[in-house]
Amino acid sequence: xxxxxxxxxxxxxxxxxxxxxxxxxxxxxxxxxxxxxxxxxxxxxxxxxxxxxxxxxxxxxxxxxxxxxxxxxxxxxxxxxxxxxxxxxxxxxxxxxxxxxxxxxxxxxxxxxxxxxxxxxxxxxxxxxxxxxxxxxxxxxxxxxxxxxxxxxxxxxxxxxxxxxxxxxxxxxxxxxxxxxxxxxxxxxxxxxxxxxxxxxxxxxxxxxxxxxxxxxxxxxxxxxxxxxxxxxxxxxxxxxxxxxxxxx
Amino acid sequence: xxxxxxxxxxxxxxxxxxxxxxxxxxxxxxxxxxxxxxxxxxxxxxxxxxxxxxxxxxxxxxxxxxxxxxxxxxxxxxxxxxxxxxxxxxxxxxxxxxxxxxxxxxxxxxxxxxxxxxxxxxxxxxxxxxxxxxxxxxxxxxxxxxxxxxxxxxxxxxxxxxxxxxxxxxxxxxxxxxxxxxxxxxxxxxxxxxxxxxxxxxxxxxxxxxxxxxxxxxxxxxxxxxxxxxxxxxxxxxxxxxxxxxxxx
Numbered sequence: 001x002x003x004x005x006x007x008x009x010x011x012x013x014x015x016x017x018x019x020x021x022x023x024x025x026x027x028x029x030x031x032x033x034x035x036x037x038x039x040x041x042x043x044x045x046x047x048x049x050x051x052x053x054x055x056x057x058x059x060x061x062x063x064x065x066x067x068x069x070x071x072x073x074x075x076x077x078x079x080x081x082x083x084x085x086x087x088x089x090x091x092x093x094x095x096x097x098x099x100x101x102x103x104x105x106x107x108x109x110x111x112x113x114x115x116x117x118x119x120x121x122x123x124x125x126x127x128x129x130x131x132x133x134x135x136x137x138x139x140x141x142x143x144x145x146x147x148x149x150x151x152x153x154x155x156x157x158x159x160x161x162x163x164x165x166x167x168x169x170x171x172x173x174x175x176x177x178x179x180x181x182x183x184x185x186x187x188x189x190x191x192x193x194x195x196x197x198x199x200x201x202x203x204x205x206x207x208x209x210x211x212x213x214x215x216x217x218x219x220x221x222x223x224x225x226x227x228x229x230x231x232x233x234x235x236x237x238x239x240x241x242x243x244x245x246x247x248x249x
Numbered sequence: 250x251x252x253x254x255x256x257x258x259x260x261x262x263x264x265x266x267x268x269x270x271x272x273x274x275x276x277x278x279x280x281x282x283x284x285x286x287x288x289x290x291x292x293x294x295x296x297x298x299x300x301x302x303x304x305x306x307x308x309x310x311x312x313x314x315x316x317x318x319x320x321x322x323x324x325x326x327x328x329x330x331x332x333x334x335x336x337x338x339x340x341x342x343x344x345x346x347x348x349x350x351x352x353x354x355x356x357x358x359x360x361x362x363x364x365x366x367x368x369x370x371x372x373x374x375x376x377x378x379x380x381x382x383x384x385x386x387x388x389x390x391x392x393x394x395x396x397x398x399x400x401x402x403x404x405x406x407x408x409x410x411x412x413x414x415x416x417x418x419x420x421x422x423x424x425x426x427x428x429x430x431x432x433x434x435x436x437x438x439x440x441x442x443x444x445x446x447x448x449x450x451x452x453x454x455x456x457x458x459x460x461x462x463x464x465x466x467x468x469x470x471x472x473x474x475x476x477x478x479x480x481x482x483x484x485x486x487x488x489x490x491x492x493x494x495x496x497x498x
Contacts, residue, residue, distance in 0.1 A: 072426075072475045100478060101486075141476040177321075186498040224489070224498045226321045227390040229349060233485055237350075240473070240489035241498050247436045249473045249490050 002050075003031055006135045006146070007041040007063065010049055015065045017041075022132065024061035027053070040069055044138070044146035047071065071144035075248045078104035078196045081147075081235055082158055082171075084114040084203035085121065090232040095130045099137035099147055101239040102248070106130070107198070108152040113205035121152050155211055162198060162218040171219030173200040173212075174238050176228060180212050183221045186241035194246075199238055204231045251299075252280055255384045255395070256290040256312065259298055264314045266290075271381065273310035276302070289318055293387070293395035296320065320393035324497045327353035327445045330396075330484055331407055331420075333363040333452035334370065339481040344379045348386035348396055350488040351497070355379070356447070357401040362454035370401050404460055411447060411467040420468030422449040422461075423487050425477060429461050432470045435490035443495075448487055453480045 005027060009017040019027060019041075027033050035053050041063060042048040050066035081103045085091055091108070098106055108130075110118060121127070130149045138146045162170045175183060200219060202211075212221065224237050243249045254276060258266040268276060268290075276282050284302050290312060291297040299315035330352045332343055340357070347355055357379075359367060370376070379398045387395045411419045424432060449468060451460075461470065473486050492498045 075474075097482060100476060100482070102474065102476060141478065143476055185496070187493045187496045225324075225351065225492060227349060227351060227392055229390065233346060233349070236482055236485045237489045240486045241493040243474060244436045244490040244493040247434070249435045 002039050003027075003033070004040045004042060004139050004142070005063075006044060006139060007051075008044050010041050010043040010047065010051075010065055013049065013065050013067055016054060016062050017065060019061040019063060024056075027061050028056050039063065041065070042071065042138070042144035044135070044144070046074060046145045048144040072142045074104075074143075074145055075102045075243060075246075077194055077242070077246050077248065079239065079242070080105040080107055080196070080198045081239070082107040082109050082198050082200045083235060084109050084111040084155075084201065084231075085116045085152060086203060086231055087115060091126075092130070092133055093232050094235050095133045095149070096137040098235050098239070099134045099143065100141040101236060102143070102243065103147045103235075103239065104145075105148040105150060106134070107150045107158065109155050109158050109200075110152055111155045111203055111211060112208045114203035118152055127151060156214070158200070159214050159218055169218065169220050171198045171200055171215065172222050172238075172242065173215040173219035174202070174234055175212060175221045175223060176206060177223050177226045179206065180216065180221050182216065183223045186222055186224050186238070186245065189222070189242070189245045197242070199235075199242065201234045201238060202231065251288050252276075252282070253289045253291060253388050253391070254312075255293060255388060257293050259290050259292040259296060259300075259314055262298065262314050262316055265303060265311055266314060268310040268312065273305075276310050277305050288312065290314070291320065291387070291393035293384070293393070295323060295394045297393040321391045323353075323392075323394055324351045324492060324495075326443055326491070326495050326497065328488065328491070329354040329356055329445070329447045330488070331356040331358050331447050331449045332484060333358050333360040333404075333450065333480075334365045334401060335452060335481055336364060340375075341379070341382055342481050343484050344382045344398070345386040347484045347488070348383045348392065349390040350485060351392070351492065352396045352484075352488065353394075354397040354399060355383070356399045356407065358404050358407050358449075359401055360404045360452055360460060361457045363452035367401055376400060405463070407449070408463050408467055418467065418469050420447045420449055420464065421471050421487075421491065422464045422468035423451070423483055424461060424470045424472060425455060426472050426475045428455065429465065429470050431465065432472045435471055435473050435487070435494065438471070438491070438494045446491070448484075448491065450483045450487065451480065
C-alpha cells in the first residue's frame with residue numbers, strides 16, 4: 001500500500017488539497033516523494049483517498065485527490081476515553097494507544113491524585129502535542145479517523161456532564177478489584193450494542209473514595225481481572241475488553 | 250498493604266527464608282526495612298505469606314514466614330504467550346505486560362522477520378533479564394505467580410510441539426485483518442472454558458505467508474478489530490480479549 005498522509009482538507013475526488021506542514025515535511029524529507037508519485041490521504045473524519053503528488057517544493061505540498069479508497073471501518077460504538085492526565089510522557093502513550101484502539105474522542109481529566117494542573121497543560125501546549133500524536137498514530141494503524149482531543153476538565157465537570165445525558169448509566173468507570181463494593185466484571189457487561197459510551201480511567205495513584213462514590217452515581221464501576229494494572233496500559237485493556245463484548249473484535 | 254517481595258524459597262509458615270540479592274537490596278537500600286518490620290512475600294508459584302524481617306545486614310536478608318496471605322487469583326486458563334522476539338527494549342515491555350496480564354509462561358520465538366538470532370539472545374543473557382523483569386512486574390501487579398520464561402525456539406519448533414498436543418487446535422495465532430482468508434474474530438471464540446492455550450504473536454514486520462500457512466495447521470487464526478496494532482501492545486490486546494471471552498475479566 002502507498003504511504004498514508006493526513007490531509008484535513010480532503011473532501012471530494014478531484015480536489016487539489018494542501019498537506020499540513022508536518023505532513024509535507026514527512027513526504028518530502030523522509031519519504032522523498034515527488035510530483036507524480038502516488039500516495040494515500042485520509043482526512044481524519046473517516047474519508048480516505050487515492051491521490052497523486054501535484055506539487056512538492058519549498059512552497060509546500062499539494063496533492064490531487066483520486067477516488068475514495070476503502071477506509072478501515074470505525075467501531076460502531078463511539079467511545080470517549082476520559083483519562084486522568086498521567087505523569088510525564090505516559091499521557092502521550094495513552095493518546096497514541098487509544099487512537100490505535102479506535103477511541104472516538106479523548107477527554108483528559110484532572111483528578112485529585114493526578115499531579116497536574118489545567119494551567120500547566122495550557123502552558124505546555126499539551127493538547128496540540130496530543131493532537132499531533134493522534135494524527136501520527138492514525139497514520140500508522142491505518143485509521144482514517146483521528147479522535148478529537150478535548151480540553152482538559154475537572155473530574156466533577158465530567159460527572160456533571162454525564163449526569164445530564166439521557167442514558168441510564170452513560171459511563172463505564174474502571175476501578176481496582178477491591179476499590180468498591182458494587183462492581184461489574186467487564187465480561188458481564190450488557191451485550192446490547194450501544195452507540196456511545198464514556199470510559200473513565202484514573203491516574204497512577206487511582207481514584208479517591210469520594211471520586212468513586214461520585215462516579216457511581218452516573219457510571220457502572222467495572223473491573224478487569226484481579227491484578228493491579230498499570231495506569232498507562234489500562235486504556236488498551238479496557239477498550240479491548242469492551243470491543244470484545246460488543247463484537248467489534 | 251505491606252511491601253511485597255519475591256522469596257522463591259518460601260513454602261511453609263514458620264520457615265526462615267533468604268531473599269535473593271536484588272530483593273534484599275530493594276528491602277534494605279530503597280525501602281530501608283529493618284529487623285522486626287512487617288512485609289509480604291510471594292514465592293512465584295502462587296503462594297503468598299505475611300512475614301517479618303528477621304535479619305537485614307551485610308550478609309543478606311532473611312525473613313520469618315507468618316501465615317498464608319490471600320494471593321490474587323490466577324486465571325483458570327493457563328496461557329503460554331509465544332511472542333516473536335521484538336527489537337531493542339520492546340520485548341522487555343512485553344514480558345512486563347504479559348506478567349501483569351496473567352500469562353502463565355512466555356515462550357520467545359524466532360520468526361523469519363524477527364531480526365534476532367538465538368546466539369545473540371544467549372550472549373546478551375536476555376532470558377535472565379526477562380526473568381528479572383517478570384519478577385519485578387509480579388511485585389507491582391500483586392501476582393504471587395511469576396510466569397516461566399522459556400528458552401527461545403524457532404517458529405517451526407513451536408509448530409511441531411503444538412502439533413503433538415492432544416487438543417483439536419491448541420494455538421491461537423493473532424493475524425492482521427487481511428493477512429489470511431480463514432480468520433476468526435476474537436469475539437467469536439468458543440466460550441467453553443479451556444485449561445490451557447498458546448497465544449502466538451508475530452514480530453514488528455508480521456508473519457510471513459508461509460508462517461501463517463504452517464500456523465493454520467495447528468492454530469486458529471484470530472483477528473482483533475480492523476486496525477493495524479503495534480506488535481508490542483498486541484499481547485495486552487489479545488490477552489484482554491481472550492480473558493473477556495473466558496470470563497476471567
